Amino acid sequence: MGHPYNIEVELTQNSQLEKVDFNNLKFGQILSDHMLVADYDDGEWKEVKIVPYGNISLSPATSALHYGQAIFEGIKAYKFEDDRVSIFRPDKNFERFNKSALRLEMPAVPKEIFIDGLKKLIDIDRNFVPNTAGASLYIRPYMFATEAALGVHPSKSYKFVIITGPVGAYYNKPLRVKVETFYTRAAAGGVGFSKNAGNYALALYPTKLAQDEGFDQLIWTDAKEHKYVEEAGTANLVFMLGDTLVTPGSDTVLQGVTRHSIMDIANSWGIKTETRDVSVKELIDGIETGQVSEAFAAGTAATLTPISEIGFEGKVYKLSDPETRTFSNRVVNYLNDLRYGKIEDPFGWNFIV
Numbered sequence: 335m336g337h338p339y340n341i342e343v344e345l346t347q348n349s350q351l352e353k354v355d356f357n358n359l360k361f362g363q364i365l366s367d368h369m370l371v372a373d374y375d376d377g378e379w380k381e382v383k384i385v386p387y388g389n390i391s392l393s394p395a396t397s398a399l400h401y402g403q404a405i406f407e408g409i410k411a412y413k414f415e416d417d418r419v420s421i422f423r424p425d426k427n428f429e430r431f432n433k434s435a436l437r438l439e440m441p442a443v444p445k446e447i448f449i450d451g452l453k454k455l456i457d458i459d460r461n462f463v464p465n466t467a468g469a470s471l472y473i474r475p476y477m478f479a480t481e482a483a484l485g486v487h488p489s490k491s492y493k494f495v496i497i498t499g500p501v502g503a504y505y506n507k508p509l510r511v512k513v514e515t516f517y518t519r520a521a522a523g524g525v526g527f528s529k530n531a532g533n534y535a536l537a538l539y540p541t542k543l544a545q546d547e548g549f550d551q552l553i554w555t556d557a558k559e560h561k562y563v564e565e566a567g568t569a570n571l572v573f574m575l576g577d578t579l580v581t582p583g584s585d586t587v588l589q590g591v592t593r594h595s596i597m598d599i600a601n602s603w604g605i606k607t608e609t610r611d612v613s614v615k616e617l618i619d620g621i622e623t624g625q626v627s628e629a630f631a632a633g634t635a636a637t638l639t640p641i642s643e644i645g646f647e648g649k650v651y652k653l654s655d656p657e658t659r660t661f662s663n664r665v666v667n668y669l670n671d672l673r674y675g676k677i678e679d680p681f682g683w684n685f686i687v
């Protein structure tokens with residue numbers, strides 16, 4: 335049997351590759367030459383195409399723009415020293431994407447489009463995958479409702495798109511984060527676990543207020559009491575509490591692939607791990623008593639970014655010097671070696687294109 339989706343390819347006549355300064359990459363400013371676009375209508379995925387990167391024309395009544403049926407993912411691809419390209423755990427993002435789709439009453443995207451389409455796209459734009467230290471190709475799959483209608487109902491049509499671009503670090507210094515005890519990111523029974531556009535929009539204003547006070551990011555807390563730590567909005571949170579690596583576990587938190595990988599690596603090294611509620615009190619007391627020896631943000635874009643200071647109720651609590659953190663530094667080096675193909679991949683996480 336042939337592939338159920340025929341992925342048509344139209345190559346660009348106007349490559350931007352020559353203009354890319356691979357030694358000076360920021361995050362999310364450069365886009366590769368091609369994108370994958372698939373359209374859903376009448377209950378099925380129809381056209382799937384890889385075309386030159388370019389604008390998409392939309393009706394002003396496009397329902398995603400009004401009612402927010404819009405979800406996305408973040409994945410990275412790395413270049414090995416022998417020039418092979420590897421995508422890191424796209425199967426996990428594929429699973430999470432369809433969980434987000436279900437929650438927002440959007441159609442599932444088939445594996446043959448998400449994974450096979452992604453492989454084909456990365457193969458075509460493989461020269462955009464950087465081979466410079468710390469750099470990677472960021473992959474952004476997303477889907478949004480395209481029906482031109484102003485009634486509130488699930489859209490009848492959708493567009494699935496994958497764009498990519500070479501990136502450097504998302505954060506280039508340790509983070510100063512503030513515990514948010516007034517605004518809420520997600521409540522039980524809501525959409526906190528899903529990667530929908532609205533979760534990012536609602537964070538912008540409270541984050542801006544914290545940035546005005548000199549912080550980089552927020553630590554979101556639970557909606558009911560603001561007593562339990564959740565996530566940073568742009569990444570998950572992980573703490574070394576005593577001899578145990580701990581990450582908040584509620585379903586109001588995005589189930590991050592990077593954090594999951596870090597917990598798995600820690601387990602394989604014989605380090606105890608726990609996914610459980612962490613109260614703000616446990617965290618702050620732990621910093622004061624030295625029980626919390628390490629804290630970091632973990633995400634695809636953020637990779638592992640150390641947290642250097644935590645603000646809570648007008649006070650700032652300083653953590654250990656990131657340079658001296660045994661686990662964080664060990665796991666960053668290990669993850670980098672694995673993703674750049676410098677060591678064996680005992681977990682089967684590298685997806686070679």
Ligand code: COI
Nearest residue numbers: 408409568633634635636
């Ligand atoms: C990612 O880590 O891939 C995300 O989507 C988070 C975003 C803040 C860039």
